[in-house]
Amino acid sequence: DGGITQSPKYLFRKEGQNVTLSCEQNLNHDAMYWYRQDPGQGLRLIYYSQIVNDFQKGDIAEGYSVSREKKESFPLTVTSAQKNPTAFYLCAIASGGDLNTQYFGPGTRLTVL
Amino acid sequence: AQSVTQLDSQVPVFEEAPVELRCNYSSSVSVYLFWYVQYPNQGLQLLLKYLSGSTLVKSINGFEAEFNKSQTSFHLRKPSVHISDTAEYFCAVSNNAGNMLTFGGGTRLMVKP
Numbered sequence: 001d002g003g004i005t006q007s008p009k010y011l012f013r014k015e016g017q018n019v020t021l022s023c024e025q026n027l028n029h030d031a032m033y034w035y036r037q038d039p040g041q042g043l044r045l046i047y048y049s050q051i052v053n054d055f056q057k058g059d060i061a062e063g064y065s066v067s068r069e070k071k072e073s074f075p076l077t078v079t080s081a082q083k084n085p086t087a088f089y090l091c092a093i094a095s096g097g098d099l100n101t102q103y104f105g106p107g108t109r110l111t112v113l
Numbered sequence: 114a115q116s117v118t119q120l121d122s123q124v125p126v127f128e129e130a131p132v133e134l135r136c137n138y139s140s141s142v143s144v145y146l147f148w149y150v151q152y153p154n155q156g157l158q159l160l161l162k163y164l165s166g167s168t169l170v171k172s173i174n175g176f177e178a179e180f181n182k183s184q185t186s187f188h189l190r191k192p193s194v195h196i197s198d199t200a201e202y203f204c205a206v207s208n209n210a211g212n213m214l215t216f217g218g219g220t221r222l223m224v225k226p
Contacts, residue, residue: 004156006156033214040122040218040219041218041219042117042203042216042217042218042219043157043203043214043216044216045213045214090156090157092157092214098164100145100164100207101145101147101159101162101164102159102214103159104149104156104157104158105156106155106156107154107155107156109154
């Protein structure tokens with residue numbers, strides 16, 4: 001929302017291929033998060049990062065990898081080890097002054113064929 | 114550990130009628146509570162939040178929610194809904210460490226003319 005961009009909005013990949021989803025923010029927020037959403041379900045945390053060059057696993061990190069080389073960018077790679085990668089992926093950010101409140105990007109819908 | 118239960122997966126309601134979307138949580142520590150709204154194929158938008166202070170919080174578009182610590186609830190209400198309120202609504206809870214948002218399964222509000 002606002003200063004958070006996720007690209008592309010729709011992504012199609014063949015099974016067995018790695019794919020990287022982009023999340024960029026220009027709000028100078030410290031923390032960034034990746035969630036996965038499956039139809040009819042809530043969101044589940046994949047990875048999060050509160051400072052550059054540091055990140056932590058969430059509840060469902062297996063089959064995913066991230067990097068945080070720059071404050072404004074937090075790309076997510078869905079690897080071939082992820083058994084069921086088709087889902088809606090949402091990136092979120094939070095300010096150091098209020099880490100409790102997260103703001104979400106528009107999402108990327110990944111379909112693995 | 115913390116968890117969130119949204120008791121109704123779908124709530125159909127006629128336009129201009131009142132609505133309540135129910136949310137109950139469990140946590141062993143102090144919590145912060147949030148309601149997010151999601152329109153089809155979009156990210157989540159923050160609707161309102163309770164961090165501290167008054168237990169009744171309001172959004173700019175007529176929704177309100179009340180934090181009830183004894184009943185561990187944070188129900189969302191609106192006295193008169195519009196067609197444009199049709200969306201998925203998610204309740205979420207954060208612990209005071211500020212790095213983990215736990216979501217409920219969502220409630221689909223369907224406003225009928």
